[in-house]
Amino acid sequence: MTVFNPRRDFDAEHRVSRRVVIIGGGFGGLACAMELGNAPDIDVTVVDRRNHNLFQPLLYQVATAALSPADIAEPIRKTLARFKNINMIMAEVVGIDPSSRMVSLSDGDSLSYDQLVIATGSDYNYFGHDEWREFAPGLKSIHEARQIRHRLLLAFERAERAKSEAEKQALLTSIVIGGGPTGVEMAGAISELGRFMISRDFRNLQPDNLKVILVEAGPRILAAFPEHLFA
Ligand SMILES: Cc1cc2nc3c(=O)[nH]c(=O)nc-3n(C[C@H](O)[C@H](O)[C@H](O)COP(=O)(O)OP(=O)(O)OC[C@H]3O[C@@H](n4cnc5c(N)ncnc54)[C@H](O)[C@@H]3O)c2cc1C
Structure with missing residues (x-):
């Protein structure tokens, strides 16, 4: 070559x-x-x-x-x-x-x-479901990063004033699709942000209210990394 x-x-x-x-x-x-x-x-x-x-x-x-x-x-x-x-x-x-x-x-x-x-880079693949883009923006630009940040912080604000436990739980549940490096980093960072902010800044929320669900179609997350690292 x-x-x-x-x-x-x-x-x-x-x-x-x-x-x-x-x-x-x-x-x-x-x-x-x-x-x-x-x-x-x-x-x-x-x-x-x-x-x-x-x-x-x-x-x-x-x-x-x-x-x-x-x-x-x-x-x-x-x-x-x-x-x-x-x-x-x-x-x-x-x-x-x-x-x-x-x-x-x-x-x-x-x-x-x-x-x-x-050298125009790549775009997110929604696997034929481009309609998902509106609800789950990609993470390729500052605009998209700000969109995600805005949604997360707004969800905490709304959860603080939720009228029921069910509403609070829904607002404090994040789903990250894709267990590659970005998905795993993102899930960890949301969890850290939530726990840190919730215990410090919010009176009606408890860190345990926060739930982050990582969804991966394959047999394990971080499939590109050697399996022995998970032992
Ligand atoms: C969230 C995230 C985390 C990542 N983490 C890692 C990591 O930890 N380690 C790692 O090695 N890699 C990581 N990557 C991947 C890495 O960022 C990419 O592989 C790298 O940016 C690709 O470089 P590129 O030059 O091909 O494309 P890009 O860096 O995406 O650059 C493409 C450029 O082309 C421009 N462009 C596109 N179309 C047009 C057009 N029509 N006209 C004019 N300009 C245009 C865009 O504005 C952009 O500036 C990550 C990527 C993301 C999104």
Whole structure:
């Protein structure tokens, strides 16, 4: 297998100026851009619909109020500022025409390229049930993390004033679907947030009222980790 090396592979054919467009300023796009940083004869344009790179592994901490959004986001321009041959554009890519080597943007503009890198990440899979998205947002952006945080904190507030034990119990029950690393971290963080806040800040709630249910279709949670770690 040949491992792709941006600096070598983009530069190999001709020593003429090459325009490289990278769609996506996430982990993959930034790693590629930095490899090409200050390379002679290569002009790089990073296009992202957001102006910041997000450290997604800590999104669940924002969703559970342990971190604020600014702690896990950095402007892409700042990350790439030291590379004089890299330009950043905040825009959404809506089309690619390989025959004319053009990328079209949602605002009607277009960019030409010699080499194109598509590093647009992935999206949540609702397994054919996209209608679930409204009730159970994914956790891929600050907006979604804030949505989850808002729902959790609002549920505690409503539970404090619940008219019955059943209503209180319902408001303090969270269901996390998916026992992979994110689901397990999320379930643990909700539990920690709830227990910590409930005992400190709420008069009518007890830590034991809080219930977190983790749902996994497979035979065990954290299936990607070796089984002996659970012993
Ligand atoms: C909650 C959570 C926890 C995680 N925890 C871990 C962990 O502990 N360890 C680990 O190794 N990995 C973890 N990951 C996975 C890791 O974050 C991803 O593998 C990584 O971010 C993928 O990088 P990427 O560059 O492919 O995509 P992303 O980082 O998602 O970047 C894609 C970029 O493309 C942009 N984009 C998409 N479409 C367009 C478009 N049409 N026009 C313009 N821009 C566009 C987006 O705005 C985004 O900035 C976690 C992920 C999540 C969601």
